[in-house]
Amino acid sequence: MTNQTRVGEQPQVYPSVAGVGMTAFTKNDERSLLELLTVAADRALKDASTPSENIDSLHVGNAAAEAFNSRSGFGNALAAQIGITNADTKRIENTSASGASAFLDAVDAIRAGRSDAALVVGGEKMSDADTATSTEIISRITHDAEYAQGITLPSFAGLATDRYLREYEADREDLAQIAVKNHANAAQNPYAQFENEVTVEDVLESPIVAAPLRLFDCCPTSDGAAAAVITSGGDGVQVAACESAVGTHAVADRSDPLMIESVRQAGKSAYTAAKVTPGDLDVACIHDAFSILEWLETEELGLAERGEAWRLTTDGTTARNGNLPINPGGGLKARGHPLGATGVSQIVELVWQLRGDAPNNRAVDSADIGLAINVAGFGNNTVCTILQGDAL
Template sequence: MQSHVCVTGAGMTAFSGDAGVPIHELLETAATRALDDAGLAAADLDAVHVGNMAAEAFDGVSGLHNALTASLGAHGARADRVENTSASGASAFQRGVQAVAAGAADTALVVGGERMSTASTETATGVIGSIVHDREHAYGVTLPSFAGLAADAYLRRYDAPYESLAAVAAKNHANGARNPYAQFQKRITTGDAAESPLVADPLRLYDCCPTSDGAAAVVLAAADDADDAVRVRACESAVGTHAVAEREDLLRVESVARAGERAFAAADRDTGDVDVACIHDAFTVLELLELEELGFYGAGEAYRAALDGETALDGALPVNPGGGLKARGHPLGATGVAQLVELVWQLRGEADDRQVDCGTGLAVNVAGFGNNAVCSVLEVAE
């Protein structure tokens, strides 16, 4: 029987505003849970890939991959750390998929993690702000300001109400309240979102993801698809225009569109085959823009889907069933792997109160404000 790259184990820590433990411990906890789920000993790993953006800035440490292999007892495994800003987790996953697909490894552990609570608000703002183009950064441009500009342009261009953004926030908080691993367990209404403090007009507090601590992990292996294995159909990435000011259209996220096109082509699937999606909603407007860039909706149509409940758990296309970045939390290096963990749990029917009916799932993890994107398609083998 033909072998494929499959996810044989998944695990994560709860995401929180302050985990109270070092980054090394977060990574080890998530990794151990994934290994236990896969029934695999760390000593049997061929490769370990760690996704992390800024351990030096947040924790004053480096060499996370070496420390992790030592603490796990994965002696002799090949190991590296992958950094792709806020898409570091999915990029590490892509590295692991490529290694197993190429036959360079029979088993690979992918762990993503970040501990952001150690930094002051000023330091964290500076670290995250460094993602943007240096010229724009020099003028004080931040990711929330880019998101505010995009949200304002979207609402104006399509004559969309702010409530469409608030609907995304309310949906994802409702989903997060069903997820014991989510940072926010509180449901909110669209009214709560509309009345929350203004951050970058028209975006308000509930339109923006939090800073978070946490880690997530998956085990990859070359396996047959005879026993309902979760198969990696595709994992593709693409860069976009780095400087936002140089983009032809502020509402186009080229990296997401390209990565999505490549992933659908590699998977031999299209939007109609996808039953559940994990979308990089660092800001509510990004959920709408990315759904349109991936082809699930035409330009200016995703906001209507949000208002109509099409992206809710019981909708035609459930989006961010685990709460997304907005409610599950956004530990930068962990997010891309956490999205995949959620898809694995959904595809295996292990998502408890937030379970949806699905056989194919898609995840997109974005670096910066669309500077880079990684899109993955996972599927239950038939």
């Protein structure tokens, strides 16, 4: 693994995910953020059969509690709430990739021998803020120059979508099929925010957000939390790789607006660390905050040639019963996107799929290797994780 080379020659330690748990993602959960984090943590600990006193480190992923909820210190508060003492406890912030970054921090703690049992919890309660405040929080993720010009993440997604549809053979109806697919998957997921299926017509008739993107092409704001227990070896789904890369911060400075270098580099590093190729993957959770990102990231990860990812959607390859299911839990688009929870919820979904026990009997067929990609901003930073069901 690449992390072993960073700290010198050490015996390889392959962490495993011993248990997972999450809350349902909703538009407006009546519980506080601390309560959501606690529920997810308790479920993961129970799933792992691990008492809280056995946890050596607690890693909390959260993007903006100070802005959304007017408080901080959730790592310490959560430790006290679930009875963790004498453990390393910290909060990790990396905008919309905060959850996966917290997972990476926990994996590194296991790899380095600082922890034998780590608890990762990611969460966000976005409904505590009004629409104007939420919009401002998310807008500040962009580069300062872009923010000053009023450019938003939906703006970038709309421009990228327009460029992709003009440059390649896909059309607007093809793009709408991503939302159709992910809503259909979410409708079978009891933890997803959206329970309704949609049609291509529904997508194309929804309000314009950033032309040609419409409302059903965009993820919602959400409340929710997800958690995972990671241990040093033993039974459970193995963490074959967890790697991060930063990209060019200002989108205008990128050589190609359809290329997301952080996704490409994080994926390349993860493949190398896990000793697998894109063709080895059985299932993937892709960061589809906007529908176009599912295609762009699929191509950056080598799962499709440049300008060809759309064909995997239209021919059924990425459907839940296809050869490479993508976002079988509904993705950010339909499962929901509580910023700090999303990266951990992707891990939860992969673990369920690799164990074959996804709730509602919705496991994909014969999945042994899964990939999750969690992106900060519009590709400013990316964390890529590869999990393997069989022992490494």
